[in-house]
Amino acid sequence: MTQPMDQKSDIAPGELSISFAEALRVWAKIGLLGFGGPAGQIALMHRELVEQRRWISESRFLHALNYCMLLPGPEAQQLAVYVGWLLHRTWGGIVAGILFVLPGAVVLGVLSWLYVSFGSLPVISALFFGLKAAILAVVVEAVLRIGKRALKTRFLIVVAAFAFVIIYALHVPFPWIVVGAALTGLLVGKWFPEWLPAAQTTTEESDMRYVVDRQLANRDATHIQPSLRRSVLATLICVMAWFTPITLAIWWLGTEHVVAKEGMFFSQTAVVTFGGAYAVLAYVAQRAVGDFGWLRPGEMIDGLALAETTPGPLIMVLQFVGFVAAYRHPGTLDPLVAALLGAAMTTWVTFVPSFLFIFVGAPYIEALRRNRSLHAALSAVTAAVVGVVLNLAVWFTLHTAFKDLVQHPFGPFLLELPVWGSIEPGAAILAAATMVAMLRFKLGLGWTLLGSSLVGAAYWWVRNGL
Known part of the structure; x- marks a missing residue:
């Protein structure tokens, strides 16, 4: 059972750093439990690094995520490199990025060999059936937590909702959504600044509860300075x-x-x-x-x-x-x-x-945190990211709870809707149970993944008569 946030990994007020060995263990854990694609992995890092361990503040986490979402390539791995770099400079970023990929690379290498040698294995499908339900709970939790902290005004709620609609129903590429959100934020910041939260000119007192923010505020953090x-x-x-x-x-x-x-x-x-x-x-x-x-x-x-x-x-x-x-x-x-x-x-x-992309660009992105003229643009981009993560959550929900989906045109929209007769009752019930376990009873992620995979595998084998 996961301990309450104020009891687990609560950092002492004067502590300014995390040992490299401890970071190594946490990155290895994230790499081993990083199922569910980018939505699940971002949710897992948010849970581990922001909520439970208080290593990085919400504002800095979202600031880094905004940059990574703009880049080509795997945004979740880039986010891990970014946070690892903030904690322990270049070697911290290298270790975080490698451990984020290494467990999956080893497992997929073995599965690839089994595939070319023996074909696909039913046991893999059985285990993943239960894993998907647990990852869905992690994604939903992330949407709720990030949305609660990022959407501080009605305008930002509208931006998040609009981003969700155009990426889900109009399939607008995410980079265009970010560009549009940034431009909208700049205009709103100029003409209607009251629609946005107040700009942060220095490190907020609330952020000083987090290790990275205290570390960068109290030390000569030359690695985050552009050079x-x-x-x-x-x-x-x-x-x-x-x-x-x-x-x-x-x-x-x-x-x-x-x-x-x-x-x-x-x-x-x-x-x-x-x-x-x-x-x-x-x-x-x-x-x-x-x-x-x-x-x-x-x-x-x-x-x-x-x-x-x-x-x-x-x-x-x-x-x-x-x-x-x-x-x-x-x-x-x-x-x-x-x-x-x-x-x-x-x-x-x-x-x-x-x-x-991280080692070259991150220092300049960190400098933007102190640029008040860009605060409005970044606030709007953060809201748009919430809408995109919600889109990933919806996509994952549909593909977990239903066997068949159809593309349904509705005016200018093209909606991916479930075939209600194809609902997978076992997956739907298991997903609901894992959400209750994590959101209501605060069951730890490791136990949730283990229990859900075992129960789901047993159901899958019974359903298929194997």
Whole structure:
């Protein structure tokens, strides 16, 4: 049972730092329990870092999240890198980012090998059936907690609602929503400043309850200060780390080998994946199946299902693509060796750019916290993010509680609605039970995930007569 927030990991008033070893344990826990795609992972980090451990304040967490949502690539992993960097500088960000990905990469690697060797396994589907219900409770909790703290005025509530409608019903890409929210916030801040919460000119007293905010306020935090020299150095190091494996693969295997092609193709994908994993999966599936012939039709869906059963960003499905493609087209290499190299190459070029974006951009984003002229824009963007997280929660709810969904046109809108006859009663009941357990009885996340997965797996096996 999770202890109340004021009893668990309550930081002493004079404490200004967290040991690297303790941070290591927490990042490992987040990496192991990070199921449910970006909504579940952001909710998990909010629960662990803001609510329970008081490592980072709500305002700074949302400020970092706003920036990460603007970037291409996995926003949840980038958020972990950002917070790790705030806590322990560059090495803190590296460790947080690696541990966020590593557990899922290892598990998905094993599942990919089982897939090419034996086909899909029913036990995986059974376990994930229960996990989805627990993650739904985490996502709903995050929407409620973040919304309560971010939507402080009626105007911001309207912004959040409008963002939800246009991303859910009009399928407007998230970067455009952010741009629109920022411009709207600037105009409102100029003409109707009373519609927005008061600007924060210094660190609020309430934020001083949190370790990162106290640490940055009481120490010479030079790493959060913009520096052209440091930015250039970080760019050079990250770019070299990014492209060195590709160069070695081309030198060793040639430009036509699948491992080298994967390095080049997924490097391109890494810088255009705005809007999350689902925004790029159709493009990757088209190229991997139709153009390159790496996968067979339908295998991309199988890979997505496997990625959903593992912790870590959903974009990990690209590792499955890299594994299967190299296994099927090994060239002169042993198929398993080629598959491991392909998976490692794909994972490397997918996630290394995230470190570049954070280490170069985060100091400038931190400087924006003290820029009063941008307060209105950032407040509106924060509200829009709440609407987007709500959209993810709705999407996850529909795909958890119903077997079939239909696209229904309604004027200019295209709504994804459930087929009511396809409701999955076991999933709906289990999701409701996990929400009660977490929201009412404050059951810990680990116990909730374990209990929900076991109960859900038992139900799945009985339902399917296995």
